[in-house]
Amino acid sequence: MVPKGWKKTHLKCVISGAIKNGYSPLPASTTTGYWVLSLGALTDHGINPLEIKPVVVDEKVKQALLSGGDFLVSRSNTPNKVGRSIRFKNEVQNCSYPDLMMRFCIDTTKADPDFIEIKLKSTEVRQYYKSCAAGSSSSMVKINKAVVENTPLLLPSFPEQKKIAKILSTWDKAISTTEQLLANSQQQKKALMQQLLIGKKRLLDSNGVRFSGEWKAQRIGSLLKEVKRPVQWDDDSEYHLLSVKRRSEGVVLREILKGSDILTKKMNTALAGDFLISKMQVVHGATGLVTEEFNKCHISDSYIALRPKDDEKIDIAFFSWFSKQKIMYHKAFLCSYGVHIEKMTFNFNMFVKEKVIIPATLEEQQKIAAVLSTADQEITALQQKLDALKQEKKALMQQLLTGKRRVKVEEVA
Known part of the structure; x- marks a missing residue:
């Protein structure tokens, strides 16, 4: 059903001029002042600045230069990216587009460019391009001009197009603001880690006095011990299997399996406060702290669980943060062998002989861990907010672009 006041049409009915293929020039080894977009330049959030390359200047390059307001569509790409589109907004001067893309302009007397920009990013249009693409389903596929020209559009009246675009633009601004806040928080956390974990910046103790005194070099084996809690196997029981992600991204629940479905019967119980090391992935930073959420879950024998030898000498949360540093990745690499x-x-016996330079007092360790954990919580909250905003916008976009939800527009006298 076509909503009242809306009409079915095609992209070719609202464009100005013809759709043009780009030109792929010779790459330049140095900056020439002229650029071309690479295949990966078109993203769902605009142009990726890292995918713009300098080119040798010739007449064809100049003929392919983009102007503000031009639309670009990826005509050759992977199945999930073919048909990806952006509106060029003069992000780069003297920028051209390659033969892998098509360019067109919208006739502003026939459609609102802001609305068309949103429409071309919709699930329906992207699915249309994917279904029309020719080529291998697992590598590069192509769409032609006819496919783009016949892009199906369901258009409301001009005032309603503008109102919808304005509403969704407000959501985009909220998303952009949250993304910036998230990026800033991540950068601040990174800076805090670099300063706090090497003693470059010292915090205040419980009396408001800044910590002082030299940090001490201590063997890991003098601070931590391996613990094993073998599972009494039962084929009828369920086992919650944990995994540790690379790049210090933490402990996660991998899967829940019945005992009879698990081939390797060597399993240990993990408790909150265990510091886990993946023997197979430790060189990639696969270490992490077990949180209360995963208390009494299970780990295979390919994981090492560590606890403090003396709770007065090492705070396990601090050690978890300390282990996220590049120097700890390097120590793990030095204690591993293979081609x-x-x-x-991973040779654990070598690893425990390595030394770490840490605060002499437990209080300073705990303060550092608390500050970094607070920064992490702020990042998590912002990420959750960002995810919610994107999901809400997606749902609203689906309703507004199909006419399931209508907006009020001022009547023209």
Whole structure:
């Protein structure tokens, strides 16, 4: 059903002039002042500045220069990216587009460019391009001019187009603001880690006095011990299996399996406060702290669980943060052997002989861990807010672009 006041049409009915393929020029080894977009330049959030390359200047490059307001569509790409579109907003001067893309302009007397920009990013249009693409389903596929010209559009009246675009633009601004806040928080956390974990910046103790005194070098083996809690196996029981992500991204629940479905019967119980090391992935930063959420879950024998030897000497939360540093990645690498980095074997006995330079007092360790955990919580909250905003916008976009939800527009006298 076509909503009242809306009409079915095609992209070719609202464009100005013809759709044009781009030109792929010779790459330049140095900056020439002229640029071309690479295949990965078109993203769902605009142009990726890292995918713009300098080119050798010729007449064809100049003929392919983009102007503000031009639309670009990826005509050759992977199945999930073919038909990806953006509106060029003069992000780069003297920028051209390659033969892998098509360019067109919207006739502003026939449609609102802001609305068309949103429409071309919709699930329906992207699915249309994907269904029309020719080529291998697992590699590069192509769409032609006829496909783009016949892009189906369901258009409301001009005032309603503008109102919808304005509403969704407000959501975009909220999303953009939250993304910036998230990026700032992530940068601040990174800076805090770099300063706090090497003693470059010292915090205040419980009396408001700044911590002082030299940090001490201590063997890891003098601070931590391995613990094993073997599981009494039962094929009828369910086991919540944990995994540790690379790049210090923490402990996660991998899957829940019945005992009879698990081939390796060697399993241990993990408790909150365990520091886990993946023997197979430690060179990639696969270490993390078990939180209360995963208390009494299970780990295979390919994981090492560590606890403090003396709770007065090391705070395990601090050690978890300390382990996120590059120097700890390097120590893990030095304590591993093998030809290929993906198949290296971790030597735990060598690792515990390595030394770490840490605060002499437990209080300073705990203060550092608390500050970094607070920064992490702020990032998590912002990420959740961002995810919610994107999901809400997606749902609203689906309703507004199909006419399921109508907006009020001022009547023209």
